[in-house]
Amino acid sequence: MTWIRYENGFKWIYNGMIITFTLFLFSFIFGQELLGACFGAVFAMLAFQNYYFSNVGKEITFQLQGKGNRYLVGDEEELVFLFENGGVPIWNGTLKLSIEDAVAPREENLKHFSGIYDLSVPFAIGQNKKIELRIPLEGKKRGLSRITRVILEIPHLFGDGSVMMELNEPVRFENLVYPKVKKREDHLQSAPFRPGEFDQRRSLYQDVFQPIGTRDYVSTDRFDQIHWTASARMQKLQTKQFLPVSDRTVILLLNVVEKDHRSHEFEEKVERLVSYAEYCESHNIPYSVAINIHTFASTPYLYLPNGIGKVQFLRTLETLARLSEKHAKMPFETMLLNLESKGKLPDTIVMVSHESPKLKALIQNWSKKYVVKLDAIAEKGEDEGWNKEQLDKTGTDS
Template sequence: MNWIRYENGFKTIHNGMLLTATLFILCAIFAISTLAACFAAVFAMLAFQNVYFSKLGEGLKVNFKAEQQRILIGHHEELIMEFENGKIPIWNGTLIISMEDAVAPRHESAKNYSGIYDVYIPFAIGSNQKTEIRVPLEGKKRGKSQITRVFLEIPHLFGDGSVNMELKDPVVYQSLVYPKVTNLASELAPSPFKPGETQQRQSLFTDPFQPIGTRDYVPTDRFDQIHWTASARMQKLQTKEFLPVSAQNVLLMLNALEKDRMNEDFEKKIERIVAYADHCMKNDIPYAFAMNLRTFGGRPYLFLPSGSGKVQFQMLMEMLAKISDKYAKLPFNEMMQHMESTGQLPPTIVLVTHENDNIKRQVHRWTKRFSVIVDSSFEGIENEWKKQDVKRTGTNSTIPSA
């Protein structure tokens, strides 16, 4: 592996070797054997240190056991590094690992500087040996954490100098911290506007491949719906009954633009989207995802095509872990118009956004053809709604008072 070396204190060693060599020669000329032996010993120590530190670090390699780790906020993982040394042993070193603060090292020496954690670990390795270093990590916040620097500091055995080695090769390791997963209190009802595969008590549509019984014939029934075998048995015309079904595909749309004077608006919206995606995964509901962060390609915004199950949920979580609120954004109503122009809107649409006049107009048009849910619960609207005066109905439910 390639390391960048920074050498400090070698000039002092060279000057000391020159001085002790001169004094040794003078003592030898004047036959002062005791002083000559002392200066020879000092010269030997300085020469050994010079040769040792000039070759230190040759053949040192580091391997990361995993290229990527995936964890949730508050959960733990381990950064595992394996060092393999060459012929020159390393003593009394300090390994410094710098990483972004989406994860927090659970190490007493960890220090945080402007979004970067530095971890200081004592380091020593013998000749032609391997050693493994484990750093416990904890998911701190949603995002991506990469190792920005691997630095090895080795002080001189004698004197104040040191050899510092910084890993030049790029580090492929990264930690993805997924957003917090919360339960969705409400339910996503099937859309009454389009036929589908989801069973529903009352629907305009039925599945002709799922008969559930028969009933008496009425003049409005079609001829092909008559059950002739049952009619002969009952001695009167009987009509087939089929399972009432409706569509339940969902489009989740998130407005990345933050409302004025809203703290952590972006993160709260992401948590709300994850709650809907978790509900869809548990109920096997296909869903797509769109977010108004600018991207390159046919769609000028972030988009995840429709899918279902754990694979779709994993893809969404990875996408949300890699994005940042600092990315360029486009107006939310422009994304809504572009989605509508594609002609592929599903029957149920969930909008996680704060309200404004442009969005309200678009939602008003969509509600005529789709089931539209505008979710602003991240602003605390649900709590304010509960505080409103309510009046009792004839049942256990409540409705807002006028």
């Protein structure tokens, strides 16, 4: 572990050692043993301090327990440091941490600047000892929080001055705060135009492995659909009936470009998308996610492939927690046309975006062959916010 050392106040120690050693020699030359003993004691004290602070902190290392913490907004976790000191003991030190403000230390009246919390913790460790340092943190807002700076400051035992050690390598530890999760009271309409495995009262397709009964035979029924056992019992031909099914796969599309550069809109859109993902997870509906964040992969935008259940929901939460307004964006309509050209669009499409003339024209065209739901910002002004819906807060099993 590499540290950069900044030493302050060593000059007066060196000067004091030279002066006291000189006075110590003169005292013995002129026969002043008591005075010489006093100067010798001061010289020994300064020499000890010089040795101590020349070696303090050179063999100290630490590691963080785990690879990262996961929070919901308002949740509390502990940041656990495991320190080990193989050199001289450290007394009366101070550990200073700089943490990005997605999480915040549980300390009253703690201020932060430029999105960074600066935290100071008393620190002491003996020689060849190991200690565990726990710092309680609370999830404040959606986002990714890293430890940007670690400084260990050790003051001089006597007089002014200190040794300040700054960690010269990145701390590989992340705190992820998931977006707020809300439960939707409405439902997503599925389209009966594609075969699948989900029950659908009205569908063009049936699951031949799930018979649900019989009915009287009509001349248009196929021969292999006749239920011979039921026909013998009823003394007339009976046709098998199967469960009507359809594909309920959904794609969730998020437009992260803010209308009129309203900063609060970004977070609102993320929360709206999470509410749809939670609905799909609770109703066991497969879904994929596409976001118009520019990437350098084969897919030029952020795309989460189709999945189902809690694993897919946690992937969605983690992906959205890492989103930032600073990421490069691409036009929303460009992403939509790319999805359509590559055949990645299922029958049900949910768009979380603001309205635009180009988007309205595209939706009007897609509505002829897809079920399209546009969750857009109301056009009546910022005070109106999003179109009002009944949303209840709920937790997540993370």
